[in-house]
Amino acid sequence: MLAFETAASLPAGTRILADLGAEVARVMEPPFPVSPYMRPFDGTLMNKQPIALDLKHPDGPALAKRLAAAADVVCNNFRPPVMRRFGLDHETLRASNPRLIVLQLSGYGTPGPWQDYPAYGPSVEAAGGMNGSMGDESQLPQRVGGGVFADTVGGRYAALAICAALLHRDRTGDGQYIDAAMYEAIVTGIGDLVAEASATDAPPKRYGNRHERFAPQGVYPALGNDQWIAISVTSDEQWCALRQTIADARLDDPAYEDETGRRAAHDAIDAVIATWTSTRDKQEAAEALQAAGVPAGPVQWPGDVPFDPQHRARGFLQTVRHEIPPLLGYRTHPYMTMAARAIGYPRAPLSDHQPEGSRTEAVLRRWLDATDEELAAWRASGVTPPERPIIADGTPPPAWFGERTAPRDEHFAERLGLEPASDVGEAR
Amino acid sequence: MLTAIEIGHGAAGGFAGMMLAALGGEVTRVVTPADVEHEASEGGRGRYRSAYFHRAKQRLELDLDAPGDLERLREQLTSVDVLIDTLPPSGLAETGLAVADLHERHPGLVIVSITPFGQDGPRAHWQATDLIVQAMGGLLASSGEDESPPSRLAGEQAAHVAGTMGALQALAALRGVREGVSTGVHIDVSEQEVLSTGWSREIGRYTHTGEGLARAARRTGVQGYPHTEMASDGYVFLFSQGKSWEGVAAILGLYEFLTDEWLDPAARVERWDEIEPHFRATVASRSRYDWFAAAAEQGFTFAPVEDARSILDSPQLAAREFFEEIEVDGKVVRVPSLPFTFATLDHPRRED
Numbered sequence: 001m002l003a004f005e006t007a008a009s010l011p012a013g014t015r016i017l018a019d020l021g022a023e024v025a026r027v028m029e030p031p032f033p034v035s036p037y038m039r040p041f042d043g044t045l046m047n048k049q050p051i052a053l054d055l056k057h058p059d060g061p062a063l064a065k066r067l068a069a070a071a072d073v074v075c076n077n078f079r080p081p082v083m084r085r086f087g088l089d090h091e092t093l094r095a096s097n098p099r100l101i102v103l104q105l106s107g108y109g110t111p112g113p114w115q116d117y118p119a120y121g122p123s124v125e126a127a128g129g130m131n132g133s134m135g136d137e138s139q140l141p142q143r144v145g146g147g148v149f150a151d152t153v154g155g156r157y158a159a160l161a162i163c164a165a166l167l168h169r170d171r172t173g174d175g176q177y178i179d180a181a182m183y184e185a186i187v188t189g190i191g192d193l194v195a196e197a198s199a200t201d202a203p204p205k206r207y208g209n210r211h212e213r214f215a216p217q218g219v220y221p222a223l224g225n226d227q228w229i230a231i232s233v234t235s236d237e238q239w240c241a242l243r244q245t246i247a248d249a250r251l252d253d254p255a256y257e258d259e260t261g262r263r264a265a266h267d268a269i270d271a272v273i274a275t276w277t278s279t280r281d282k283q284e285a286a287e288a289l290q291a292a293g294v295p296a297g298p299v300q301w302p303g304d305v306p307f308d309p310q311h312r313a314r315g316f317l318q319t320v321r322h323e324i325p326p327l328l329g330y331r332t333h334p335y336m337t338m339a340a341r342a343i344g345y346p347r348a349p350l351s352d353h354q355p356e357g358s359r360t361e362a363v364l365r366r367w368l369d370a371t372d373e374e375l376a377a378w379r380a381s382g383v384t385p386p387e388r389p390i391i392a393d394g395t396p397p398p399a400w401f402g403e404r405t406a407p408r409d410e411h412f413a414e415r416l417g418l419e420p421a422s423d424v425g426e427a428r
Numbered sequence: 429m430l431t432a433i434e435i436g437h438g439a440a441g442g443f444a445g446m447m448l449a450a451l452g453g454e455v456t457r458v459v460t461p462a463d464v465e466h467e468a469s470e471g472g473r474g475r476y477r478s479a480y481f482h483r484a485k486q487r488l489e490l491d492l493d494a495p496g497d498l499e500r501l502r503e504q505l506t507s508v509d510v511l512i513d514t515l516p517p518s519g520l521a522e523t524g525l526a527v528a529d530l531h532e533r534h535p536g537l538v539i540v541s542i543t544p545f546g547q548d549g550p551r552a553h554w555q556a557t558d559l560i561v562q563a564m565g566g567l568l569a570s571s572g573e574d575e576s577p578p579s580r581l582a583g584e585q586a587a588h589v590a591g592t593m594g595a596l597q598a599l600a601a602l603r604g605v606r607e608g609v610s611t612g613v614h615i616d617v618s619e620q621e622v623l624s625t626g627w628s629r630e631i632g633r634y635t636h637t638g639e640g641l642a643r644a645a646r647r648t649g650v651q652g653y654p655h656t657e658m659a660s661d662g663y664v665f666l667f668s669q670g671k672s673w674e675g676v677a678a679i680l681g682l683y684e685f686l687t688d689e690w691l692d693p694a695a696r697v698e699r700w701d702e703i704e705p706h707f708r709a710t711v712a713s714r715s716r717y718d719w720f721a722a723a724a725e726q727g728f729t730f731a732p733v734e735d736a737r738s739i740l741d742s743p744q745l746a747a748r749e750f751f752e753e754i755e756v757d758g759k760v761v762r763v764p765s766l767p768f769t770f771a772t773l774d775h776p777r778r779e780d
């Protein structure tokens with residue numbers, strides 16, 4: 001795969017394909033340097049072969065075409081006009097390699113009246129109906145946290161589409177042009193609400209954290225600052241179990257024995273539950289409720305994820321040792337592996353981040369049988385820029401998407417068991 | 429393209445099977461008496477969900493407690509490519525469909541089990557709804573606004589993302605089988621894990637810097653102005669990643685707030701009361717699509733804030749023939765198709 005990728009969407013999708021064994025040669029977006037938020041913190045750059053190819057160099061597009069001719073898949077998530085400007089549109093690429101699968105992932109999809117509109121995950125979450133469907137009827141539209149939800153959803157669909165196109169090619173010999181849109185990915189994810197809206201010609205009722213059928217359901221305060229626990233009662237049996245666990249006489253009203261009665265008194269029940277949860281640790285409260293058979297779970301912050309007992313037992317995060325350079329002063333960091341595994345086999349391994357351009361010559365040799373002379377000429381002309389170090393200094397990634405950062409965990413490194421680098425001075 | 433059987437009534441399986449069917453797969457959904465009971469209990473919204481998920485699938489009613497029906501399913505599983513399973517962990521074996529037996533009969537069978545927390549681990553058998561998985565997988569904590577509890581993502585997003593991953597894994601594994609490089613496998617997809625990858629950036633920020641995250645400030649955002657405001661015909665999302673207040677104010681025509689005293693976000697937050705009437709009035713003076721287009725022209729990522737009804741009127745989706753029509757209770761209803769097109773095939777959105 002030849003992946004011209006930036007931001008978070010396509011990198012998330014090609015990371016899955018790389019985990020599945022694809023050789024992904026990743027090309028940075030022109031012009032150099034790459035966007036500063038493509039930093040090696042989220043793991044989406046791992047398991048890939050970063051190559052440096054300057055598409056703005058007079059020889060850049062021709063070299064890209066040679067690589068495309070040797071690839072199974074060429075994909076990009078640059079703005080739609082970019083690849084065409086370099087003569088690397090799907091018609092051109094597929095003319096010389098009809099078996100080639102070409103994928104364009106963009107915010108709103110192309111063609112279409114919004115095809116050239118810029119987009120980021122949070123904007124397509126709003127446009128795709130997610131924000132306006134969140135919250136309850138008394139609330140303004142809400143926002144999805146994390147900043148990359150639509151990106152990762154869109155990237156995953158891109159990977160799905162590529163797999164489908166490969167199977168189609170295996171059967172027919174035909175390549176493919178795939179146009180994928182993050183915007184549509186968000187709408188597909190709320191298809192049941194769209195169906196209801198289409199049938200009733202009105203927006204579906206917004207339940208917020210409550211549920212159409214389960215009562216009570218909600219997110220309740222737990223012990224600590226901004227700590228919460230989620231609870232869903234999906235049956236009368238679970239209600240009995242909840243009532244016994246909380247052991248508050250105010251829940252013993254016979255009217256609460258069925259869902260209708262509980263729904264009618266949802267606010268009063270919530271207040272009692274919150275009284276119980278607010279003095280308890282979210283993990284311990286969830287464990288107590290689950291032990292009684294009640295669906296409950298701690299609302300986890302990013303700092304909880306590496307310590308989640310389920311993730312730990314399943315080896316979901318793996319520690320990667322950075323060879324050169326240490327990252328933000330540490331030789332090791334945990335990263336998420338692929339969120340699926342074949343039972344009986346180890347999880348897909350994680351390779352360390354590779355400096356930009358560090359695999360250029362290896363890929364050119366392997367894919368194009370490039371000679372030493374050719375490699376030297378490309379280097380000299382600047383079409384294959386030199387390797388660039390990973391941005392590994394002390395600047396933390398910024399809060400890009402309008403979220404605020406919470407107080408820093410001063411002991412995160414000890415808690416995570418990170419190995420300090422003795423040569424931090426060489427971090428860049 | 430492929431044949432698949434779907435067992436269990438988990439929404440993630442509904443999504444995964446829907447995707448395989450939309451890609452041209454022949455997908456058969458096993459419907460047991462327990463599933464019928466579950467469907468009946470789902471109520472109004474469940475009816476639409478069921479119609480959306482299962483619109484292109486065949487239905488096979490079986491009572492798996494009856495030996496004849498169980499054997500019939502076993503037999504069917506010798507001739508399909510993929511089994512999608514959303515039974516609880518170990519549910520296949522408890523149903524009489526032990527993975528080893530299935531693979532003995534059909535070595536190439538790809539089995540994809542999708543559960544809230546995976547097939548093993550101390551919390552594998554925890555009870556879950558989509559809300560619980562959203563809480564434990566992430567995203568929930570930082571979704572919403574600072575003045576309220578975390579806000580659940582709409583729809584069933586844990587099931588959605590895990591269903592996509594399940595379909596993807598099924599296709600990848602099937603390709604391995606067809607190429608002869610692998611035999612059938614049993615793939616374990618945890619909704620919690622897939623959802624966690626949806627905020628990889630923030631988990632990475634913590635593991636590299638110790639920094640945490642908080643929900644967006646309702647009133648003034650992080651940049652000193654609200655991100656969601658009412659336009660003349662509905663809400664518009666006014667945040668543009670990496671862009672300055674100067675740019676936003678210029679698009680909105682708030683030139684009086686472009687002087688030095690307003691450039692510091694902290695100053696705007698402190699004196700928001702002075703800006704707010706002007707801000708609200710100007711945003712309310714044009715439609716959300718007008719702002720969307722005006723911002724796009726300047727490279728800003730504003731967006732109309734849609735809901736599940738207004739999205740049906742999107743000119744972009746209309747131009748892309750995104751919606752399919754299905755029948756629910758005798759009424760024609762529009763539903764989304766897959767979010768990508770295959771341009772070289774007859775049907776713009778489906779593999780043949």
